[in-house]
Amino acid sequence: ALLFANPSISQDYQPSPENLKNREWYQDAKFGLFIHWGVYSVLGVHEWVMETQGIDVATYEKLPAFFNPTEFDAEAWVLMAKNAGMKYITITTKHHDGFAMFNSKLSDWDIMDRTVYKKDVIKQMAEACRKHDMKLFLYYSQLDWHHNDYYPRGDTGKKSGRPDKGNWEDYLDYMNGQLTELLTNYGEIGGIWFDGWWDKKEADWQLRKTYDLIHELQPQAMIGSNHHQTPNPGEDFQMFERDLPGQNKGGYSGEATVGKLPLETAETMAHQWGFSLQDKSYKSTKELIQYLVKAAGHNGNFLLNVGPMPNGKIQPEFIATLKEIGDWTSTYGESIYETRGGQIAPQSWGVSTQKDDKIYIHIMDWKTDNFFFPTVEGKITSVVDFQSKKKLKHNTNSYGTLVELPKNRDYDQADFVLVVQLK
Ligand code: FHN
Incomplete structure (x- = not known):
């Protein structure tokens, strides 16, 4: 059942003082680490493998059994980010395959019930972040290729087979329930990074209900959505994927004009977001430093992505580049952090x-x-x-x-x- 809803909140969204303070912090922070990690990493074919290879739900369900990241060390990731000059981490709690990388009581399609690893990745990250003064943002995919009630079908998920009927309201309750878990079990978080709305643009997402729920549970939590459109009421930052704010070069159908909210641009260290054995198009240190600088010059943050390997390690190529970026930020940080365009x-x-x-x-x-x-x-x-x-x-x-x-x-x-x- 839906845990929270405040129908009295109007469409006009007034961010709380805590939220405004967080926005200032965020704009000062400038540089974050994006992490795409899920059971798909086992196959080494990036995070869309279920869809691109047309793997049906029953077959994909065999995958988590192979996910056993015994070398995962949350503190090592946090320190790697810190040494690169990053001030926050945004991690996938659930990607389009619907698999929860956290302990979800609302589904057994999660890390506790389906893997031999049986440890809550998000909890470990939350604890390590707290210890090292790193803010944690949670990526959550609204699109879900696994849930039976993710219906009517969206634009994607067709190759992997989607159900013919379902109850959309039940899916929204599930999503809001998982968000409640994320906002109550992991301490104070920086914000929620939504993705996948674009899969079903016509659907009644009842966004405001979800956004109000988040702000009621954690008023400071900043909401952003990767919808490539002008922000909706209730959103606290505007993000641009593979794009500097306002350039619209990312190849998405929406034309996003730059609004007044804090801005973020997301790019990845190679081409894919999730771990890919084939993808060797690593960006150079110089290119990535310039991306950070350009993002700051466009008054935005830079969220730089890595896709960790199934054993829990981050590729040595990425670690080396992040180290070099850290050398640069430790010298030139003054010209980036706490600045505005x-x-x-x-x-x-x-x-x-x-x-x-x-x-x-x-x-x-x-x-x-x-x-x-x-x-x-x-x-x-x-x-x-x-x-x-x-x-x-x-x-x-x-x-x-x-x-x-x-x-x-x-x-x-x-x-x-x-x-x-x-x-
Ligand atoms: O489909 C996703 C993709 O897998 C990845 O998560 C990126 C990150 O910004 N966002 C979506 C595509 O817009």
Whole structure:
């Protein structure tokens, strides 16, 4: 049965003070680790394998028996993220295959009932995150290829076979019940990251009921939904998959205009989200640093994904890259954390971030020593090379400022940062 519903809450959503505080924290945090982990990792064919290979429910149900991540160490993951400069972790509690990676009393399609491992992954993550001051966000797939009442069929799940009848209200009760478990059994969480709404756009999702339930249980919890559309009332952040806010290059049907909510862009370290043996299209450290910088320049966060292996380890390639990113964030963090998108709008050469009376200019593509940036509001008192801390010669006219960059700088470095001090 549905555990909570407050019909008195109107469509106008007023975020609570705790929620607004969390939003500020979130915008300061800038960088998070996304984790796609489920029983699909056993096959090493990414998280859509059930659908892409047309595996029916009964056959897919054989899979959890092989999931035994004896080398999983939640603290090691949290510390890896922390050392990379990440401030929060968003982990899949249930992906489209419907399998709960947590102890769900509402279904036996969960890690406790179907695996020999029999340990609650989300609980371990929640504890490790608490210990190391890392915020935890929970990904939850509204789309469910396993549940009998996920009906009428959505746009996906057809190849794996979907039931011909079912009770949609029962599915919503189940979903709200699982969300209640997630919001009551794991301490304070950062927020809920929804995905899969897009599978059944016409369905009556009763989103507001679900959103109000979440905010009643944990007022600070931020809700975001990967629906590629303008945010709905009750949502607290707006996310963009494989896309910088507003660019709409991710290839999704919805046109998402950038609203006023905190922003996040999600990308993955290779091409797939879940562990894939075949996918070797690893992004370089430089590319990922530049993604972080660009996201910050677009006033958003960067949520960078890994798909852990079935044994509980993260691929060494990813660990190595995250370590290098950590070297960069530990030096350049000041120009990213606690900033907002700067007053110089994103340019072909890079972006700007800003904090108080400092503008950080991030030059990512500029091959000469004379650099020009457009007029800014405020009087410029100095322009400093972030790395060497040296003041640079500059000249401001009515169009902007010309800066003499150091000769023989490394044109290939991920980001050359200038600090423009305003009076
Ligand atoms: O279908 C999912 C996909 O598996 C993955 O979870 C990504 C992450 O942003 N979101 C969906 C596609 O939009």
